[in-house]
Amino acid sequence: MGEPATKDVLSLDELEAAGGLRTGRKHILSILVENKPGVLTRIAGLFARRGFNIDTLAVGPTDDERISRITLTLDGAVHPIDQVTKQLHKLVNVLKIRDLEPAETLARELAMFKISADGVARAEVMQICEIFRAKIIDVSKRSLIVEVTGTYDKVDAFERLVRPFGLIEMARTGEIAIARGRGET
Amino acid sequence: MRAVDALMECLKAEGVDVVFGLPGGANLPTYDAFYDAGIRHILVRHEAGGGHAAEGYAKATGKVGVALATSGPGATNLVTPICDAMMDSVPVVFITGQVRTELLGTDGFQEADTIGITMPVVKHSFMIQHPLELPRSIHEAFHVARTGRPGPVVVDIPQDYSRADIPYEPVTDVHLPGYQPTTDGNQKQIRFAGKALANARRPVIYAGGGVISAGAAAELTELATVDRFPVTCTVNGLGAFPAPHAQWLGMLGMHGTRAANYAMDEADLIVAIGARFDDRVTGKLSEFAPRAKFIHIDIDPAEISKNVPAHIPIVGDAKNILPRLTAEYRALTPDPQRLDEWWSRIRVWQERHPLAYEESADSEIKPQYMIQALYEATGGEAIVTSDVGQHQMWTAQYYHFPAPRRWINSGGLGTMGFGLPAAMGAKAGCPEQTVICISGDGSFQMNAQELATCAQEGIAVKVFIMNNGYLGMVRQWQELFWDRRYSHVEMGRWPDFVKLAEAYGATGVRLEDKATLAEGIREALATEGPVVVDVRVTREENTYPMIPAGQPARNMVG
Numbered sequence: 196m197g198e199p200a201t202k203d204v205l206s207l208d209e210l211e212a213a214g215g216l217r218t219g220r221k222h223i224l225s226i227l228v229e230n231k232p233g234v235l236t237r238i239a240g241l242f243a244r245r246g247f248n249i250d251t252l253a254v255g256p257t258d259d260e261r262i263s264r265i266t267l268t269l270d271g272a273v274h275p276i277d278q279v280t281k282q283l284h285k286l287v288n289v290l291k292i293r294d295l296e297p298a299e300t301l302a303r304e305l306a307m308f309k310i311s312a313d314g315v316a317r318a319e320v321m322q323i324c325e326i327f328r329a330k331i332i333d334v335s336k337r338s339l340i341v342e343v344t345g346t347y348d349k350v351d352a353f354e355r356l357v358r359p360f361g362l363i364e365m366a367r368t369g370e371i372a373i374a375r376g377r378g379e380t
Numbered sequence: 381m382r383a384v385d386a387l388m389e390c391l392k393a394e395g396v397d398v399v400f401g402l403p404g405g406a407n408l409p410t411y412d413a414f415y416d417a418g419i420r421h422i423l424v425r426h427e428a429g430g431g432h433a434a435e436g437y438a439k440a441t442g443k444v445g446v447a448l449a450t451s452g453p454g455a456t457n458l459v460t461p462i463c464d465a466m467m468d469s470v471p472v473v474f475i476t477g478q479v480r481t482e483l484l485g486t487d488g489f490q491e492a493d494t495i496g497i498t499m500p501v502v503k504h505s506f507m508i509q510h511p512l513e514l515p516r517s518i519h520e521a522f523h524v525a526r527t528g529r530p531g532p533v534v535v536d537i538p539q540d541y542s543r544a545d546i547p548y549e550p551v552t553d554v555h556l557p558g559y560q561p562t563t564d565g566n567q568k569q570i571r572f573a574g575k576a577l578a579n580a581r582r583p584v585i586y587a588g589g590g591v592i593s594a595g596a597a598a599e600l601t602e603l604a605t606v607d608r609f610p611v612t613c614t615v616n617g618l619g620a621f622p623a624p625h626a627q628w629l630g631m632l633g634m635h636g637t638r639a640a641n642y643a644m645d646e647a648d649l650i651v652a653i654g655a656r657f658d659d660r661v662t663g664k665l666s667e668f669a670p671r672a673k674f675i676h677i678d679i680d681p682a683e684i685s686k687n688v689p690a691h692i693p694i695v696g697d698a699k700n701i702l703p704r705l706t707a708e709y710r711a712l713t714p715d716p717q718r719l720d721e722w723w724s725r726i727r728v729w730q731e732r733h734p735l736a737y738e739e740s741a742d743s744e745i746k747p748q749y750m751i752q753a754l755y756e757a758t759g760g761e762a763i764v765t766s767d768v769g770q771h772q773m774w775t776a777q778y779y780h781f782p783a784p785r786r787w788i789n790s791g792g793l794g795t796m797g798f799g800l801p802a803a804m805g806a807k808a809g810c811p812e813q814t815v816i817c818i819s820g821d822g823s824f825q826m827n828a829q830e831l832a833t834c835a836q837e838g839i840a841v842k843v844f845i846m847n848n849g850y851l852g853m854v855r856q857w858q859e860l861f862w863d864r865r866y867s868h869v870e871m872g873r874w875p876d877f878v879k880l881a882e883a884y885g886a887t888g889v890r891l892e893d894k895a896t897l898a899e900g901i902r903e904a905l906a907t908e909g910p911v912v913v914d915v916r917v918t919r920e921e922n923t924y925p926m927i928p929a930g931q932p933a934r935n936m937v938g
């Protein structure tokens with residue numbers, strides 16, 4: 196394509212459209228927002244209104260008490276991520292958004308599982324826990340409560356393995372994430 | 381001083397000269413402050429009227445409009461104008477009263493979650509959390525409403541906070557770290573755009589309401605006339621380019637001209653400026669302008685590639701970008717003759733398909749003729765507001781707006797009942813100008829109560845009701861797409877608009893004969909005070925041409 200400042204001809208045929216594209220992969224957005232009442236409602240409302248589906252959402256404080264971090268994951272096969280971030284940017288209380296690069300990002304989720312396990316089953320579950328470095332945090336006659344941390348996929352894998360034993364209850368936080376290296380996320 | 385007195389100081393500092401509102405329990409302190417604040421307050425008859433009046437004021441003057449309401453029902457009555465201002469990017473600050481903080485969340489008397497109810501339809505909102513925050517929040521509200529892509533901002537003030545005694549110091553700066561609109565367009569992209577234009581053989585400029593908010597009408601004309609670029613505007617953009625003009629194609633979209641729609645259909649390059657590719661413009665998206673590449677200039681990055689992927693996106697203020705684009709183009713000294721072929725094609729469309737209608741053979745007044753007569757009687761110089769329906773589209777087609785801020789309508793939300801209060805607000809902001817409202821017999825009844833406000837305040841708006849006895853636009857759709865099954869669109873002969881006008885203290889006139897229409901319009905325009913003219917027109921006339929909803933421009937009918 197002809198350089199902008201030169202006189203060479205620019206063929207319209209060569210112009211390519213930008214934006215509105217589906218990336219086809221999972222995205223983790225790390226959003227810094229002002230720690231003010233109603234901010235989460237504004238974000239949730241925006242997603243509902245525009246038909247964006249949040250897969251997971253985690254909210255917590257940052258090192259600065261005036262600022263909270265929202266980490267959310269969504270599916271780039273379903274949503275044009277650039278449109279999602281641009282709409283988020285329009286919210287006055289949203290300070291900064293990063294669409295974290297998967298290769299440069301450490302993501303973790305915490306999950307707790309209450310699994311029915313007695314007799315033989317108990318030993319098997321404990322073996323799975325060991326492989327996943329999951330912690331058993333409570334034991335009763337018929338069940339165990341297990342704590343797992345890891346990526347979303349790891350927690351998913353754990354869930355798949357223990358489900359056949361009888362999953363009584365499960366709680367997952369959704370991923371939080373931080374970019375590797377020196378820069379601020 | 382009381383927080384509400386500080387509020388008055390803030391409004392004055394923002395240059396507010398008129399506000400529209402109606403008091404109640406939760407904003408009694410605010411109204412006490414208005415008693416001797418020296419700001420003109422116009423007491424409306426319904427808060428929705430006040431909200432639309434603030435929009436009309438903002439659209440006519442380019443300044444921020446202000447509307448006030450009490451808590452609960454007062455605030456909920458503002459929801460429609462707030463949403464309307466959001467859809468059409470109108471800068472308005474809405475100030476609502478709220479119940480005392482001790483009652484919040486208890487279903488207190490006249491408590492409504494105003495911030496929650498309005499959240500999806502505001503640019504931003506402030507719930508005052510402490511009396512000391514009030515002055516700063518007010519200035520922030522004006523700043524957000526006015527800058528970037530303009531829009532509505534709500535400030536909700538609990539009654540007890542508004543009475544609090546606070547030390548007031550003028551606020552001279554606003555600090556919103558999360559709000560920094562981009563105004564400067566990227567130079568490299570502007571250069572690319574210049575080159576693309578220089579290489580286009582079938583270019584079209586598609587301009588919208590953003591050119592008017594930017595105050596960039598002159599800059600648009602300069603860009604268009606640096607060569608012979610054909611120009612079309614959206615409904616909201618009318619007046620951004622002077623009509624008539626040799627390069628003017630007319631409006632585009634559902635009820636636009638064939639020349640404009642066909643030109644979009646065959647264009648190789650479309651320059652969208654402050655326009656948002658609404659579905660009333662694109663029709664069937666997948667078949668919209670299939671041969672074109674797009675340069676998209678908009679101050680809101682989220683508009684770019686939202687509906688139609690842009691090839692050269694330029695984020696920023698049209699006022700800043702257009703002169704730079706013109707300069708880039710000029711420097712390339714392209715051969716103007718390359719557009720000859722394009723123009724001869726466009727001229728054929730224009731000659732073959734001018735806007736036209738069948739004139740009546742007898743005394744009947746055709747609605748299109750009514751608009752032509754109004755255009756002639758006002759010399760095209762009036763500020764014209766409209767309601768929503770057929771009359772709105774005929775006005776957009778047949779009243780040729782020569783300048784920006786003369787045409788004020790509800791485009792995005794399509795709010796019936798917008799016209800009269802918007803005219804009232806426009807006239808309050810521009811008292812020297814002739815302000816007319818072109819309404820329908822259906823729409824007019826949705827905010828007719830504001831005639832009392834006009835009479836009391838001496839606001840001399842001239843209302844012309846295009847009376848067809850139907851909810852005309854809906855009747856048209858039922859005729860064309862629902863086998864003429866006219867379901868609940870007949871308005872009959874009620875009310876008697878002449879008597880209604882008189883009851884409200886306005887002058888009422890009825891015009892029924894083509895032969896005396898022009899004279900009657902002139903007389904009405906010359907009559908002092910608010911006037912309502914009931915113009916009886918053809919009952920079942922259709923607005924043409926038309927792209928049936930969801931179809932491509934090629935399929936225009938009528």
Ligand SMILES: Cc1cc2nc3c(=O)[nH]c(=O)nc-3n(C[C@H](O)[C@H](O)[C@H](O)COP(=O)(O)OP(=O)(O)OC[C@H]3O[C@@H](n4cnc5c(N)ncnc54)[C@H](O)[C@@H]3O)c2cc1C
Pocket residue numbers: 467468469528529530587588589590591593594595613614615616617631632633634635636653654655656657658660661677678679680683696697698699768769772773790791792793794795853
């Ligand atoms: C009955 C009915 C029929 C209709 N038929 C038609 C029709 O036939 N044709 C038609 O066009 N419309 C029609 N409409 C209106 C339509 O629904 C839309 O409201 C209209 O097309 C939107 O206009 P716009 O694209 O100019 O955008 P607007 O809503 O006016 O938005 C302005 C755009 O400009 C941007 N902007 C704001 N400030 C700046 C700045 N300083 N610099 C750069 N950009 C800026 C904004 O971000 C926004 O994207 C109809 C409406 C009704 C009710």
Ligand SMILES: Cc1ncc(C[n+]2csc(CCOP(=O)(O)OP(=O)(O)O)c2C)c(N)n1
Pocket residue numbers: 767768769770771772794795796797819820821822823824846848850851852853854
């Ligand atoms: C508040 C509201 N309700 C309903 C509609 C749907 N609607 C669009 S046009 C129209 C008919 C308007 O009738 P009228 O004001 O008489 O104008 P005409 O079309 O006859 O010129 C209606 C009901 C609307 N736009 N706004």
